[in-house]
Amino acid sequence: MERVLKCIRCGKTYDIFSSKTRCECGGLLEVSIKDELTPSLKDEFLKRRESFKPYDQSGVWRYREFVLDIEEDSIVTLPEGRTNLYKKVVDGMEVYFKHEGENPTGSFKDRGMTVGVTVAKKLGFKITACASTGNTSASLSSYSAHAGLKSVVFIPKGKVAFGKLSQALSYGANVLEIASDFDYAMKLVEEASYEYKLYLLNSLNPLRLEGQKTIIINTLEELNFNVPDWIILPGGNLGNTSAFGKALKELYEFHFIDKIPRLAVIQAEGASPFYNAFKNDFKTFEPMKAETIATAIRIGNPVNYEKAVQSIKFTNGVVESVTDDEILEAKKDIDNLGIGCEPSSASTLAGLRKLRKNGIIKKSDTVILILTGNILKDPDTSISLHTGKIKNVPIENRFFEIITLKDLENTLKKITSEVS
Numbered sequence: 001m002e003r004v005l006k007c008i009r010c011g012k013t014y015d016i017f018s019s020k021t022r023c024e025c026g027g028l029l030e031v032s033i034k035d036e037l038t039p040s041l042k043d044e045f046l047k048r049r050e051s052f053k054p055y056d057q058s059g060v061w062r063y064r065e066f067v068l069d070i071e072e073d074s075i076v077t078l079p080e081g082r083t084n085l086y087k088k089v090v091d092g093m094e095v096y097f098k099h100e101g102e103n104p105t106g107s108f109k110d111r112g113m114t115v116g117v118t119v120a121k122k123l124g125f126k127i128t129a130c131a132s133t134g135n136t137s138a139s140l141s142s143y144s145a146h147a148g149l150k151s152v153v154f155i156p157k158g159k160v161a162f163g164k165l166s167q168a169l170s171y172g173a174n175v176l177e178i179a180s181d182f183d184y185a186m187k188l189v190e191e192a193s194y195e196y197k198l199y200l201l202n203s204l205n206p207l208r209l210e211g212q213k214t215i216i217i218n219t220l221e222e223l224n225f226n227v228p229d230w231i232i233l234p235g236g237n238l239g240n241t242s243a244f245g246k247a248l249k250e251l252y253e254f255h256f257i258d259k260i261p262r263l264a265v266i267q268a269e270g271a272s273p274f275y276n277a278f279k280n281d282f283k284t285f286e287p288m289k290a291e292t293i294a295t296a297i298r299i300g301n302p303v304n305y306e307k308a309v310q311s312i313k314f315t316n317g318v319v320e321s322v323t324d325d326e327i328l329e330a331k332k333d334i335d336n337l338g339i340g341c342e343p344s345s346a347s348t349l350a351g352l353r354k355l356r357k358n359g360i361i362k363k364s365d366t367v368i369l370i371l372t373g374n375i376l377k378d379p380d381t382s383i384s385l386h387t388g389k390i391k392n393v394p395i396e397n398r399f400f401e402i403i404t405l406k407d408l409e410n411t412l413k414k415i416t417s418e419v420s
């Protein structure tokens, strides 16, 4: 099929790659197909879809053998799990980013929520509930609305990024701001669920984790089941750590893979109870009062601790902690790659840097970094970071200025001189 640029005013055509934006006559240009479309094109197009069942569109239900046996027409799906794997070079090392922020509500939670809300509906629940640092509430309220269910979300007051709060409100959740932290909200919602017949959909719910296993299955399928050396992920309530270990065990037992990649779980220094336990060979576990700029992982008493320990042991994994400045430095770099993510997801790259420095991960290793949340989730942090307002994370070679017309020419000269 031949495409050209065509003037909508005089009809003159130009080569598609001519770099013209306007016709010589001053008219606007549009891309035009030169040949007539053949009638068989539609048939070919429709045939391609024949072998696909609707729920194959979901990157969760496509792997239904690993997820749940349930009637197809009862499934609540958006569909989720159609996320990209990006190959990039960072610090001279080739790495893969699996971007779970590309899910319908902008985080990996959707992979679990499609299963959780499907089951809530099947069981006849009318109301779903969760405690949340933001993403779970966004996902829960969206999927619940799709299923015609009410939702109640318990969130720590003032500690939820704006993108996430606006989602929960927009999708119609009943939002209960608790004057405490996530861990306390988690305790409250668990109690309230028993008392008020709410279907609890935090990662404490084992069915939700069955959906989250597909992050691993999907990623490995994209790699033709060639097993990487490392999978790096952020650790908060430790649902993913638990689900990933379970997925790898099942893939191994069903002979999809012949070796186990190592998990590296990264926590923010101010919210690192799992890291502290790891350092102590998991002999003891001490919950902590959590504080970090990465609000999604501002969790001091992860509910999945015991399952997560099993995952680390099964995969010969490691747990590392990184500072908020290291997280923001990494976020800056991931954003600048044109991929972008929310702060907690950037802990993966910060963790990789630390693990490389300590000699645990080698440059030649194959590494997957799981980006758990979309860049749009926390616009306040992105704007502060990229306008140089964060003291220890300087921004190089960038302009963000209030500019007079007089200075415009000089500034444009400076910007363009950097590439000449």
Ligand SMILES: Cc1ncc(COP(=O)(O)O)c(C=O)c1O
Binding pocket: 107, 135, 136, 203, 234, 235, 236, 237, 238, 239, 240, 241, 296, 297, 342, 344, 345, 372, 373
């Ligand atoms: C964006 C994001 N990344 C990471 C996490 C931590 O994941 P997990 O609780 O499964 O450890 C969360 C929430 O828990 C999150 O919302």
Ligand SMILES: N[C@@H](CCOP(=O)(O)O)C(=O)O
Binding pocket: 130, 131, 132, 133, 134, 135, 136, 137, 201, 202, 203, 204, 236, 237, 239, 296, 297
């Ligand atoms: N970051 C989470 C915290 C709750 O985790 P969950 O996986 O147990 O729901 C959030 O987005 O709320």
